[in-house]
Amino acid sequence: xxxxxxxxxxxxxSRITEDQIADLVSKLQQLIPEIRNRRSDKQVSASKxxxxxxxxxxxxxxxxxxxxxxxxxxxxxxxxxSDQAAIIRSLLM
Amino acid sequence: xxPPARLNASAxxxxxxxxxxxxxxxxxxxxxxRSTPPPPSPSLSLTSSPEKIGRHSQRIxxxxxSSMARAVGQRRAWSxxxxxxxxxxxxxxxxxxxxxxxxxxxxxxxxxxxxRILATKRNRSEKGxxxxxxxxxxxxxxxxxxxxxxxxGVLLEETAxxxxxxxxxxxxxxxxxxxxx
Numbered sequence: 001x002x003x004x005x006x007x008x009x010x011x012x013x014s015r016i017t018e019d020q021i022a023d024l025v026s027k028l029q030q031l032i033p034e035i036r037n038r039r040s041d042k043q044v045s046a047s048k049x050x051x052x053x054x055x056x057x058x059x060x061x062x063x064x065x066x067x068x069x070x071x072x073x074x075x076x077x078x079x080x081x082s083d084q085a086a087i088i089r090s091l092l093m
Numbered sequence: 094x095x096p097p098a099r100l101n102a103s104a105x106x107x108x109x110x111x112x113x114x115x116x117x118x119x120x121x122x123x124x125x126x127r128s129t130p131p132p133p134s135p136s137l138s139l140t141s142s143p144e145k146i147g148r149h150s151q152r153i154x155x156x157x158x159s160s161m162a163r164a165v166g167q168r169r170a171w172s173x174x175x176x177x178x179x180x181x182x183x184x185x186x187x188x189x190x191x192x193x194x195x196x197x198x199x200x201x202x203x204x205x206x207x208x209r210i211l212a213t214k215r216n217r218s219e220k221g222x223x224x225x226x227x228x229x230x231x232x233x234x235x236x237x238x239x240x241x242x243x244x245x246g247v248l249l250e251e252t253a254x255x256x257x258x259x260x261x262x263x264x265x266x267x268x269x270x271x272x273x274x
Binding site: 016020021024025027028031032047050051053054056057058060061063064065067068069070071072073074075076 | 157229259263
C-alpha cells in the first residue's frame with residue numbers, strides 16, 4: 001500500500017489509481033449498515049455505495065436534529081443538577 | 094462486555110475521541126441550560142414556548158457539531174472546514190446564518206454541479222465507464238464539510254471518518270437523552 005502511495009506521489013500529479021479508489025470505496029462499503037447487512041456476495045457498484053453513503057449521512061443528520069429537539073425539551077423540563085452528574089458518570093465509566 | 098476505557102488509560106483513539114466529544118458537548122449543554130432562566134412557577138414550565146425549544150434545539154445541534162469538530166481537531170480536513178465555518182458564522186454573531194449559508198452554498202454547488210454533470214455525461218457516453226457516478230460524488234462533496242476542494246481519494250477517506258464521527262455523535266446524544274428520567 002505504501003509503495004503504491006509513494007509511486008503516485010512521485011508522479012507529481014493528483015491522479016489516483018482506480019485500485020486505490022476501489023479500495024477506499026470498499027472500505028466505505030463496510031461502514032454503511034444498509035450494505036453491510038445485506039450480505040450479498042456480488043460486488044456492490046461504486047455509484048450505489050456513494051448513493052447509500054449520501055442517504056446514510058442525511059439520515060444521521062436527521063437523527064441529530066431529532067435528538068437535539070428531544071434534548072432541548074428534556075433540558076427545559078428537568079431542574080436538578082444531579083441528573084447531569086449521573087449522565088457523566090454513566091458515559092465515562 | 095468489556096468496560097469502556099477510562100480517561101487516564103492509553104485507550105485506542107475511538108474511545109479517546111468519544112470521551113473528548115462527550116466532555117465538550119456536556120459542558121456546552123450545561124452552559125445552555127444555565128443560560129435559560131428557570132420558570133417562575135412549576136405550572137408555567139409546561140408552557141415553555143415551542144419557539145424557545147426550537148431555538149434551544151438549534152443551539153444544541155450546533156453545540157454537537159462544534160464539539161465533534163473540536164474533539165477531532167486539526168487532524169482531518171472536514172473538521173478544519175467545519176470549525177472554520179462555525180467560527181465565521183459565530184463571528185458575525187448570527188448563528189442562524191450558518192444554516193442559511195449552507196443552503197446558499199448547496200444551491201451554488203448544485204448550479205456548479207449541473208454544469209459538471211452535463212460535461213461529464215458527454216464524456217461518460219464516449220468512455221462508457223459505469224463505475225463512477227459523478228452526480229453521486231458531487232452530492233457527497235456537498236454533504237461532507239470542505240468536500241468541494243478535495244480530490245476523490247481524499248474525499249472518500251474524509252467521508253469514512255466523518256460517517257464514523259457522526260455515528261459516535263448520534264450514539265452519545267441518544268445515551269444522554271435516555272439518561273434523563
